[in-house]
Amino acid sequence: MATALKPGSRFKSAVCDTQVMVVKAPAGEHELCCGGVAMLAPTASGEGALDANFASGTLIGKRYVNEDESLELLCTKGGQGSLSLGATPLDVKQAKQLPSSD
Amino acid sequence: MNISTILDMAAEAFGDRVAVVSGEQRLSYAQLREHALSAAAYLRASGAGYLALLDVASPATPVAIFAAAYAGVPYVPLNYRLTAPELNALVARVAPAVLVTNAEYRQLLTPHDGMQLIDRDAFMALPIAGDEVAQPDEDPRAVAVQLFTSGTTGQPKAAILRHENLMSYIVGTVEFAAADEADAIVVTVPPYHIAGISAVLSSTYACRRMVQLPNFDPRAWLQAMRSENVSNAFLVPTMLGRIVEHLDASGEAPALPALRALAYGGGKMPLATIERAMQLFPQVGFTNAYGLTETSSTIAVLGPDDHRAAAASDDPRVRRRLSSVGRAAAVEIEIRDDEGRVLGAEDAGMVYVRGPQVSGEYQSLGSQLDADGWFPTKDRGYLDADGYLFLDGRADDVIVRGGENISPGEIEDVLLAHPAVADVACVAIPDAQWGEAVAAAVVLHADGVASVAELQELVRARLRSSRVPQAVVFRDALPYNETGKILRRVIRQELATQVAAAAA
Structure with missing residues (x-):
């Protein structure tokens, strides 16, 4: 199920504990998946089976991006599934120096 | 999107880590979340539309910030240095509210129907709520924080910060769990200052221990830095100035072995202060953070490498x-x-x-x-x-003299270069010929001597004649607010009155 991804919107995995928040996203509708299954709105419920091809896991606090980094997700809760945009896996974004003031 | 996610993440990843230290009191991130959820349940049951706080920094401060977020109401920290009439006028603008306070500040408030007072200790002792309030409002446009601006230029305005503003700030400037277990930050800005709020959010997201020091004093600060092995600190420039003065006057060794990062902001940093601080603490990385309430705090950063x-x-x-x-x-x-x-x-x-x-x-x-x-x-x-x-x-604050814009800062810098001058503020005074003219309020060092003519000549020589203060008035001290912002409006009124009286 393709959905518009707006910065700030949150999704949870249908098959594991993973939760994400959209930091930035390309326009249009996209199918955001975790564990190979379409992700859900935070309050929705659904089920499915974890696809072994998308089971390398997510880590809390990590940022996940597509190849051109037009999509960036923040993992707010880790889980067993791994993230993908359709069938294309997302990668962990390399940490960059942030302009922190503390 | 809701800033309560910041606390959920910290509690999920590092629930056992100490979140807040205040005197003998310590709360872990898991406990901080438990208190915030309990307070959120209380807030929801109360029917209040706001959570106000009239108190110095205590563990109730971070609890209140996140409780308001979980409950979906704006958090409104109030300035406890205001007078009773000023405070009551602000409280009337946030009804119906739950207001967290203490026995001392409670006396300033006039009870009314739209205000449910709760003592800080009672707020921290609310019955544990279940997880049913854990699913907060997701509307990114919901208001997270409402801050009354300091009102140095008139009636306080209520600045609105939405969840999307604060969350963007945190995600854009802080790496999750960036702090080591041993790290700690001392926060000395009051809860009603934007830097006090962003410090709570940044520290929570970094999973860094926050050490609260409600009443700033150089000795107490140095002691807290040592006893808690503090790695990070945020200060307003006047506070750093007082620490530097204290170390230079007392001869106390500037030994802060754990301190790695010292950020400052909230006002102009005198060059002499930062230069001296860098000499006293050569191992520390200094960061100047410039921001405004209306920008969810920091928008520009001068980092440690830039300083060096x-x-x-x-x-x-x-x-x-x-x-x-x-x-x-x-x-x-x-x-x-x-x-x-x-x-x-x-x-x-x-x-x-x-x-x-x-x-x-x-x-x-x-x-x-x-x-x-x-x-x-x-x-x-x-x-x-x-x-x-x-x-x-x-x-x-720009002085418009005969159509020419004059920045008070450049004249002040010149006057401060005079060895006898300890502090100075230049302001506009009404002038029949030019519309506005430059006036200077000058504070001399205890043993300093300078004449009006001498100071005027200094400005004439370094800048130009239009910059020369037409009136120079000597003062024992200049008025500042509690975060070190100079109150130019007060100086402007005083000088205008004084100069007019002298001319009459």
Whole structure:
């Protein structure tokens, strides 16, 4: 199920504990998946089976991006599934120096 | 999107880590979340539309910030230094509210139907709630924080910060769980200051221990830094000035072995203070953070490497960066003239800022952003060719003498260079010939001697005759607010009255 991804919107995995928040996203509708299954709105419920091809896991606090980094997700809760945009896996974004003031 | 996610993440990843230290009191991130959820359940049951706080910093401060977020109501920290009538006028603007306070400040408030008072200790002892309130409002446009601006220029305005502004700020400037277990930050700004709020959010997201020091004093600060092995600190410039003075006067060793990072902001840092602080603490990385309430705090940063490069450089263009507030952080910055034209490097005008963390919005006045999303900060300044921002005072403080814009800052810098001058403020006074004229309020060092003519000649020689203060008045001290902002409005009124009386 393709959905518009707006910065700030949150999704949870249908098959594991993973939760994400959209930091930035390309326009249009996209199918955001975790564990190979379409992700859900935070309050929705659904089920499915974890696809072994998308089971390398997510880590809390990590940022996940597509190849051109037009999509960036923040993992707010880790889980067993791994993230993908359709069938294309997302990668962990390399940490960059942030302009922190503390 | 809701800023309570910040606490959920910290509690999930590092629930056992100490979140807050206040005297003997300690709360872990899991406990902080438990208290916030309990308080959120209480808030929801109360029917209140706001959670106000009238108190010094305590563990109840972070609890209140997150409780309001879980409950979906704005958090409204109030300035406890205001008078009773001022406070009651503000409280009337946030009814119906639950108001967290203590026995001392409670006496300032006049009870009314729209205000449910709860003592800080009772607020921290609410019955544990289940997880049923854990699913907060997801509306990114919901208001997270409402802050009354200090009102140095009139009736306080209520700045609105939405969840999307604060969350963008945190995600854009802090790496999750960036702190080591041993790290700690001492927070000395009061809860009602934007830096006090952003410190709680940043520290929680970094999973860093917060050490609260409600009443700043150089000795108490140095002691807390040592006893808690503090790695990070945030200070307003006057506080750093007092620490430097204390160390120089007492001869106490500037030994803070755990301190790695010291950030400052909230006002202009005197060059002499930062230079001396860098000598006293050579191992510390200094960061100048420039921001406004309306921008969810920091928008420009002069980092540790910038400080070191500037201090070590013989190139005057690099050297002067020690007086800059650094480069744009997670925002865009541009300078415009009075007609709205974007200016190039080195040209001074009004500082504009744009980005998702910028709210630029006040209750009832609405958004102050222009059609393209730019917010006029009302600060004057210029960028250098490499994007370093130099501030030049508030636009409202510019003295317009015969159509010429004069920045008080450049005259003040010249006067401060006089060895006898300890502090100075230049303001506009009414003038029959020029419309406005320059007046200076000067504080001399205890043993300092300087004549009016001598100070006027100094300005004439270094700048030009239009900059020469027409009136120079000596004072024992200048008025500042509690975060070290000089109260120019007060000085302006006093000098205008005094100069008019002298002429009569």
